[in-house]
Amino acid sequence: MENLQLIIPELFISIMIMFLLIFGVFKKNSSQLVYNLTTVSLVAALALIINLDTQIQSSLFKNSYNIDSLARFMKILLILSGIFVMLSSSKYIQISKISKIEYPILILCSILGMMVMISSNDLIVFYMGLELQSLALYVLASFNRDNLLSTESGLKYFVLSALSSGLLLYGCSLIYGFSETTNFNQIMVNTKEIEYGLTFGIVFILVGLAFKISAVPFHMWAPDVYQGSPTSVTVFFALLPKIAALTVFIRFLYIPFYELVDQWQMIIIFLSIASMVFGAVAAIGQKNLKRLIAYSSISHMGYALAGLSTGTTQGVQSSITYITIYLVMNLAFFSCLFMLKRNDEYYENIDDLSGLSKNHPLLSLSLLVVLFSLAGIPPLAGFFAKFYIFVSVINEKMYFLAIVGLLATVIAAFYYLRIIKIIYFDPEKEKFESKHSLGLKFTLVASTFFILAYFIYPSGIVDIISQININ
Amino acid sequence: MNFPILSSLILLPTIGALFIFFVRSSNSQYQSSKYVALFITLANFFLSLYLWIVFDKSIVDFQFVEQREWISGFVNYKVGVDGISILFILLTTFITPICVITVNATIKNRLKDFLIAILILETFMIGVFCSLDLVVFYLFFEAGLIPMFLIIGIWGGERRVYSAFKFFLYTLLGSVLMLVAIISIYWITGTTDVIKLYELGIDAKYQNLLWLAFFSSFAVKTPMWPVHTWLPDAHVEAPTAGSVLLAAILLKMAGYGFIRFSLGLFPDASLYFVPLVYTLSLIAIIYTSLVALMQEDMKKLIAYSSVAHMGFVTLGIFTMTQQGIEGSIFQMISHGLVSAALFLCVGVVYDRLHTRLINRYGGLVSIMPKYAIVFMVFTLGALGLPGTSGFIGEFLVLMGAFKKNILVATIASLGVILGAAYMLWLYKRIIFGKLINEDVKKMVDLKRFEIVTLWLLVLPIIFFGFYPEPLINSIEVSVANMIDMNDLDKINKLAFGE
Numbered sequence: 001m002e003n004l005q006l007i008i009p010e011l012f013i014s015i016m017i018m019f020l021l022i023f024g025v026f027k028k029n030s031s032q033l034v035y036n037l038t039t040v041s042l043v044a045a046l047a048l049i050i051n052l053d054t055q056i057q058s059s060l061f062k063n064s065y066n067i068d069s070l071a072r073f074m075k076i077l078l079i080l081s082g083i084f085v086m087l088s089s090s091k092y093i094q095i096s097k098i099s100k101i102e103y104p105i106l107i108l109c110s111i112l113g114m115m116v117m118i119s120s121n122d123l124i125v126f127y128m129g130l131e132l133q134s135l136a137l138y139v140l141a142s143f144n145r146d147n148l149l150s151t152e153s154g155l156k157y158f159v160l161s162a163l164s165s166g167l168l169l170y171g172c173s174l175i176y177g178f179s180e181t182t183n184f185n186q187i188m189v190n191t192k193e194i195e196y197g198l199t200f201g202i203v204f205i206l207v208g209l210a211f212k213i214s215a216v217p218f219h220m221w222a223p224d225v226y227q228g229s230p231t232s233v234t235v236f237f238a239l240l241p242k243i244a245a246l247t248v249f250i251r252f253l254y255i256p257f258y259e260l261v262d263q264w265q266m267i268i269i270f271l272s273i274a275s276m277v278f279g280a281v282a283a284i285g286q287k288n289l290k291r292l293i294a295y296s297s298i299s300h301m302g303y304a305l306a307g308l309s310t311g312t313t314q315g316v317q318s319s320i321t322y323i324t325i326y327l328v329m330n331l332a333f334f335s336c337l338f339m340l341k342r343n344d345e346y347y348e349n350i351d352d353l354s355g356l357s358k359n360h361p362l363l364s365l366s367l368l369v370v371l372f373s374l375a376g377i378p379p380l381a382g383f384f385a386k387f388y389i390f391v392s393v394i395n396e397k398m399y400f401l402a403i404v405g406l407l408a409t410v411i412a413a414f415y416y417l418r419i420i421k422i423i424y425f426d427p428e429k430e431k432f433e434s435k436h437s438l439g440l441k442f443t444l445v446a447s448t449f450f451i452l453a454y455f456i457y458p459s460g461i462v463d464i465i466s467q468i469n470i471n
Numbered sequence: 472m473n474f475p476i477l478s479s480l481i482l483l484p485t486i487g488a489l490f491i492f493f494v495r496s497s498n499s500q501y502q503s504s505k506y507v508a509l510f511i512t513l514a515n516f517f518l519s520l521y522l523w524i525v526f527d528k529s530i531v532d533f534q535f536v537e538q539r540e541w542i543s544g545f546v547n548y549k550v551g552v553d554g555i556s557i558l559f560i561l562l563t564t565f566i567t568p569i570c571v572i573t574v575n576a577t578i579k580n581r582l583k584d585f586l587i588a589i590l591i592l593e594t595f596m597i598g599v600f601c602s603l604d605l606v607v608f609y610l611f612f613e614a615g616l617i618p619m620f621l622i623i624g625i626w627g628g629e630r631r632v633y634s635a636f637k638f639f640l641y642t643l644l645g646s647v648l649m650l651v652a653i654i655s656i657y658w659i660t661g662t663t664d665v666i667k668l669y670e671l672g673i674d675a676k677y678q679n680l681l682w683l684a685f686f687s688s689f690a691v692k693t694p695m696w697p698v699h700t701w702l703p704d705a706h707v708e709a710p711t712a713g714s715v716l717l718a719a720i721l722l723k724m725a726g727y728g729f730i731r732f733s734l735g736l737f738p739d740a741s742l743y744f745v746p747l748v749y750t751l752s753l754i755a756i757i758y759t760s761l762v763a764l765m766q767e768d769m770k771k772l773i774a775y776s777s778v779a780h781m782g783f784v785t786l787g788i789f790t791m792t793q794q795g796i797e798g799s800i801f802q803m804i805s806h807g808l809v810s811a812a813l814f815l816c817v818g819v820v821y822d823r824l825h826t827r828l829i830n831r832y833g834g835l836v837s838i839m840p841k842y843a844i845v846f847m848v849f850t851l852g853a854l855g856l857p858g859t860s861g862f863i864g865e866f867l868v869l870m871g872a873f874k875k876n877i878l879v880a881t882i883a884s885l886g887v888i889l890g891a892a893y894m895l896w897l898y899k900r901i902i903f904g905k906l907i908n909e910d911v912k913k914m915v916d917l918k919r920f921e922i923v924t925l926w927l928l929v930l931p932i933i934f935f936g937f938y939p940e941p942l943i944n945s946i947e948v949s950v951a952n953m954i955d956m957n958d959l960d961k962i963n964k965l966a967f968g969e
Contacts, residue, residue: 391545
């Protein structure tokens, strides 16, 4: 009999999905209630995960589902981001008239899929989680179905994502063919020699994963989908799938194919450099804030990959730290975006920010902090994120990667500065509304405070992350 | 553990900034936030003065050292002062209150934000001068960009956006390589603690690359020719207080960095690159002096003169002699006072006539006699007349240079003549000559707060010109120790075959 209590959080979320679906169908006009219940059930799931015994490092279902420190940390991160996303976007959903019962349920479905991805230790389990997540996201992207851009983005995401899933499956089948197993640990045992089929398999799977975290050159979907989707979905896109995909990246590279590090290292370095540079350069010309943040997140993923490319535990830990701080910064940025509302209409062009600092000093100050942090200027959290990455990269004597990465931060600083210039130096425009929901305010204040005060006690998060073992 | 006096110095301005930030704003309270800022900066000045008094000048070690674990197992928050850094801290805490006083006339809007920016900047500036860990140093060094970017961008002149961007991106680009070097040092030696690094030393085979990485950052910040072009723009567009802080303190961070890190950590590489630094310094001294001669904008002229003066500083540092390094430090302090004063002087007439073009002025001596007197002192200080602090610095630097290389010293001496030329010509065109412009006739002489700020700067310039002992006394032991510790003398002798 399997020790089912280890997957209670997953079971709980599955049950809540079913319950909420039935509840929502039978009770009329319950969309807001379902939304709130979803948030509550996420909080409960968080409590369940934290409540799990931390000492246990075990795997279920014939070693295909891992409950270890990595999974635990990433799941906490995932659900916390989920909660904050729900809190900050509740008002947006009502005003944009996409408040339907399916919305929160789809979010729960995709979170469940991500949790499966995070814990997966088997190609098939991993694929299952990935598809559960993706299918829910296709619908979410086109949720504002009366809007042309939204439907376009959903379709675009669906077609391209299906293609990448196909490549990924093909890679899985190649690996299965050459190693006679789908289990990660078993693959490691069975593949002592390098064979071409295996290398192809790795490449195909990496392509599929790179697509999910929108690393260059598999990033084409990101700007359109970010811009077209409703902002509440964009923030979801910007945060949660990245956590899941990065975890799978870590597991996939560092468990079955750790021995083949020479084979995949160059690929990751290429993805990393291309993403950092392209993301920084392409963002310069953007006019839409959501599109800009899409390019910015492409570039940020490049830094996270740089940590992974080192092939050391320290590198992985720096990537996890990076993604943690990245999540907070993006959360803060999107909270600011949710506050740009006037007469029930949301504004998302950079020009709309013009002179914001005169009318909304506090909001501008948070944006200032967030943008400088995204640019990686000390003493804000974003600097430390990059710092850890470069420490681990330089430790491996990968100077080229480090220098390119740092030069890319200078290019990136330009477009972040441009937004700050528009906020602070340009003439003011009409005022935005200053009444916001409590959840949104709380999200913004908490995340900004984290960014601002991170330097006081930087060891806290690093200490937790340094306990994460990969093998 | 004793009272953490250095951390208080660093934190006090930030606390003041938070206080101002949280006090509700209304027009009447603008004044009160100004007094809060003045009080905080003055308190900081007296605290640093106290620090200077209790500082034991006869000991070579770093004093008032505080150490706390920060990034666990990696970086410690470590601060401390020696005879060199304490002078820069004093300079910072002395100049900042003066900047706060000047906001009266120059800053018309968002006074509160401006004061917050200045106070935060003071925190970072003091942090730079007393950090004893490379990562902490980098943190403060870079963080200073944020408030300065905002000061230039929000309160600057017409081309403020261009200048602010240029300032930020130039400096950032310069410093990223330094970060790579700092992390590399950590992996080579296992620590970023400056004191430990002084003891351990860094293997000579790494030194050249690391030196270049640090150089790229400091050269931009100093600024040395040919990466000086951000400075005139930044100076011209910044508000008076911003120009003052930029010239008086931000530029000194690089000079300080050269002494503390380039010379202290990479002595072999420093020696190797002496010809490069000499060349760039001489070009800076001669070329930018000629450029300054041709300027029509007062602030631009002073900005170019700053580049020339900083050329003397880098020249002096890399003579690696006791006199040269002492002269450089003295020159930096003196230039900090003089250039601050000159920018304030420009600010005074700019507030009245709203132009910085030299040819719009003339004949000020008859309507603004008080102004003419203080401006004269500063002009003479800038050109290095004996009896002003500018003289001591230049003299020591040239003495060090003559000891090493007569040709270099001769060329550098030409710079002194050029300096006299452009400063005196500037003075002549503004103060003397005929009163032709009608607007100029309506100008009023110095107001009370202007008299106070300017005379506060006149006093140390003349005092240290006649009696440099307190300053020299403070740096003597530290400089001698630095030369001793790195065997600079021995290396020198081997290299130059003396």
